[in-house]
Every structure is written in C-alpha cells, then in structure tokens.
Amino acid sequence: MSFADLFPSPATSALVVLAAYLLGSLSGSLLLGRLRGVDIRTQGSGNAGGTNAFRTQGAKFALGVVLVDIGKGALAAWLGIRFAPVAVPLAVPTHGYLAAFAAVLGHVWPAWHGFRGGKGAATLVGALLVLWPWALAAIVPSWLLVVVLTGYVGLATVLAVLVLPLLAWWGGAEAPRLAFAVAAAALLVFTHRANLQRLAAGTELRFAQARLLHRLRRGG
Template sequence: MPPTLSAGLLLLLAYLLGALSGSLLLGRLRDVDIRQHGSGNAGGTNALRTLGWRFALQVVAFDVGKGALAVWLALRLAPADAMVTPDVLAYGAAGAAVAGHVWPLWHGFRGGKGAATAVGALLLLWPLSVPLLVAVWLLVLGLTGYVGLATVLAAASLPLWGWLLGIDGTRMLFAIGVALFLAFTHRANLQRLWRGNESRFERARLLHRLRMRA
C-alpha cells in the first residue's frame, strides 16, 4: 500500500475512533441520550449533571482512552517512508480524533467539546503537559465553579507552558491549535458567562470557600 494512502487511512481511523462517543454509547446501556437532557452536550460535564459522577468518570475514561489509542496507533503503524514523520502523523491523528469527538459520524455529527479526547492524545504526545493542565483546571474550577471556563483557561495555558519549557515547533503549533479549538467549542459557555447565566458547580468552589474563611 502506498505510504500516503496508509497515512490517510490512519487519520481516517483516528477520526472514526474519536467519533465513538463515550457518553452516548454508555448512555444507550441505560436507555438515555444525554443530548436530550441538561445542556444537550454529549460530554463529561453534562454526563455528570445527567447521570452522576460514576457515569461521568466512565465517560471521561472512555474519551481519554480513545484519544490515546488514536495517537498510539498512528505512532505504531506510521509508514516509515511517508511524506510526514511518525510524530507529525501522530499529531494529525490527535486532531482527527478530537474532531471526531466533536462531529461524530456515528451520532449525527452532534458530539462533545473535545477536551477529554485532547487530554488522552497529550498523554502520549506531551505527557508533562497533562498534570500542568489538570493543575490549572482544578485551580480555576476551585475558585469559580465554572467547568467551561476552567477547561478554556487550562487549554489556553498550553502554549505558555510550551514556551516556558522550550518545546519544539510542531508541539507548539499543536498546543496553540488545542487552545483555540477548545475556546471555539466552549464558545457558548463563554457567551453565557459574559451574560451572567452560565451554570456553576457551587460544590466545586472549594478554594473560594477557603479563601472566604481566611
């Protein structure tokens, strides 16, 4: 098989893996489509609101896993004589998996927002970034209670961490792409936040309560 065709098939496979929505597939086992409940989004946050934290953890694990699997397959099966290096193909597979999650072929192109799948890809492509992202996410969530804002700001920190750590150009382009893409998929959250009617998880505002007591 020509190496260009092999690379294209790996990208297609990554998209199809990404298009397997954890919340929708696991929700079917409970005869629930979470897009008909809560915010209508097929992601981890709405899974938490709809069916509780155990279900949400299963959804997040599924979506993180498919992102990691898409990258792993691209790295392992990348043709040696393709026009792009295996690393570049792996970043492309990560982007394809995230796009599949947001616009899933199997679920009428109505998916989630891509954060968990991106984290799964980063576990293989840039492992050090994941604890840094989680730290920013927990900090913002603990102070504000806004999951969408925490996700957007955590993603926005990626290029900054990359600059501080001196990462290569390909990884930096991916970091910037993830930051911009997650801001785009969370645009409705940002608009509601601007209008003052974004949903807030009050129980998550642990740092805010500690600060108020100090």
C-alpha cells in the same frame, strides 16, 4: 506481509488519520447512554460530554464517559505513532499529532452520532498522555485551580488549554507540537464559545460543590 506493504505511504497516512477520526467519533456518553436508554444531548446543557453526563446521570456514569473519551484519545495517538509510515515527508511524531487532532475532531463532530458530540477536552487529555505527558503537569493543576476558585468548568477548561501553546513556545517545541498546541487550543475555545457567552451574560452554571473559595468565605 506488513501493514505498510498493503498500502503505499501516502495512503497509510490518510488511513491512520481517518481511523483516528472514526475512533474519536465513538462518544462515551452516547454509547453508555444507549445502554441506559438515554441520550444526554436531550438533557441538561445538551452537550455529549463528561460535565453534562455528571449533572444529568451522576458520578458513576460520568466516570465511565470520561474513561472512554480519554482512552480513545490515547489509543488514537498511539495508533498514529505505531502505524505512521517512515518513507514520507511527515515525521512519525507528526502523524501522532495529526491522529490526536483527528480524534478530537471526531469527538466534537462524531460520524456515528449525527455529527453532534462533546467539546473534546477529555479526548485531548488522552492524546496528551501519549504524546506530551508532562504538559498535563501544568494543565491539570491549572484546571483544578480555576474550578475550585470559581466553580466554572468551561472557564477552567478554556484557561487550561490556553496553557498548551505557552508551554510549546516556552519549551522551544518543534513545529508539529507547536501547531498541535495552537490548533487544539483554538478548537477547544471554539467548542466552549457558548460557555464563554453565558459567562459574559452571567448565566453560566457553576459546580457549587467544587467552589472551595466561596465555601470558605461562607464558613468564615
């Protein structure tokens, strides 16, 4: 008996999305932080994401956090495709995008961690690795460029994710991909709203080590 035999198609769709959300709720920084006896939501910026993990716990810890968060995004997207029922109006790729978005929502508002999570960027990257890998060829260089030029990670993430809807539109994407691109971009702009507010107020923190342009000017 297969998975599809156990559950009717609409129930399967709901279970796939729910499973993706619960998987996304497994926060890398909070799970690894428990092993270290820390909750990074009480340190630094208070965000349960890779950037705050790096600032407060160091590079090795942050690398583990990012790998967990990317991995769960990729796994959620794969599960959405693998277990998508075929006898429903929603196509298989649509289930992948729904599962991916649910995983990002889970990261931002994790059921296992009091609905206080991270900002969703790494989980989104993991999902894109499975669903839309060539988009990363534009997003990652955009992110790196802004970080190197300005040192502002939050600004870099916002500008990079805004490339997604442009890519979908320029590439003539079908409705599910376009909707996912717009929804993901809107969500990450929302989760980075405090960064944008601090940036406007001139109080946003920089990664000084990554600000190559400033270092070259000083060196000159």
